[in-house]
Amino acid sequence: MEWTIQELATRAGITSRALRHYDRVGLLAPSRIGANGYRYYDSAAVARLQRILLMRRFGMGLPAIAEVLADEVDTHEGLRAHIAALEEERERIDRQIRSVRHTLDALRAGAEPRMDVMLSGFNDLYKDEVISLWGERAFQAGNDWWHGKSLDQQRAWKQDTEDLVAAWVTAAKAGVGPASERAQALAARHVEWLRQIPGTPTAEGDRERSIDMVRGLGDMYADDPRFAGMYDDAAGARFVRDALRLYASTRM
Incomplete structure (x- = not known):
């Protein structure tokens, strides 16, 4: 399957301008450009965009992301590393949720806030x-x-x-x-x-x-x-x- 730049931007929650910028800086090129000048992205390109967005979420700048992707030999290994990072993030958020719930339970029970x-x-x-x-x-x-x-x-x-x-x-x-x-x-x-x-x-x-x-x-x-x-x-x-x-x- 392929998606146009507008379809991909909409589904990814970013702008088509951002996708064009990623192309200019060498992060994400379209899979092909049609005779009509439209940019098309296949599943491999979408997977690469997924990783770019994930690293952006973790606070990495575009030059650092480009370096990571350029140095990477095994795409599968890179994806596994991202899964591990996401699981750690999920565990951290789960701990925070449990902590806040315990605080709420304590307050409801009339316990001292600093227990x-x-x-x-x-x-x-x-x-x-x-x-x-x-x-x-x-x-x-x-x-x-x-x-x-x-x-x-x-x-x-x-x-x-x-x-x-x-x-x-x-x-x-x-x-x-x-x-x-x-x-x-x-x-x-x-x-x-x-x-x-x-x-x-x-x-x-x-x-x-x-x-x-x-x-x-x-x-x-x-x-x-x-x-x-x-x-x-x-x-x-x-x-x-x-x-x-x-x-x-x-x-x-």
Whole structure:
């Protein structure tokens, strides 16, 4: 099939003047020019225009687009790259939609607008740490999992987390040792809590990386002042660290 310049411009949502400009700068030539002087475009030309418009949408200038197309050897590979870019864009928009919906749900429920974990995402506050320890994919998987929860599910998760932290604090104040059955049971509970979060080595069943993760978390709890406050004081954070490290070494 072929389309005239007017038909293509109308369907693409651009002007015929833009198509003529693309021809002048070497981006998109018509497939043929008829005896009547009309420009005609076939399906290959339309596919090329599709890619030009996509790159324009991503903010690329015409010279950059021309360079990409000129350097390209495999058209199929280029199309696959554009599909991947569009899928990433779709995922980003989906996350934004979920985030706004959660905000609306919170407001309807009479919740405070600034709800730390509930609206920000369970690990947004520690994004840099998560990425540095386990990679961008782990952070994104966990973040998508969190924002995919309903408001009630987020509340329940937050409550479970607070209950786990409170149990650690109570055990530390009771003076039990990191090797005690009570502390090791809490460590097992802590690892199970981690296993529920997609993207973590524990969720993926990677034993060696799971051990490293649990040890690393323990060290972070003891070394980072933010976690010392979470576990009541520095001594409490060190207790959690020691119990987790012992559990990782002997029971994982």
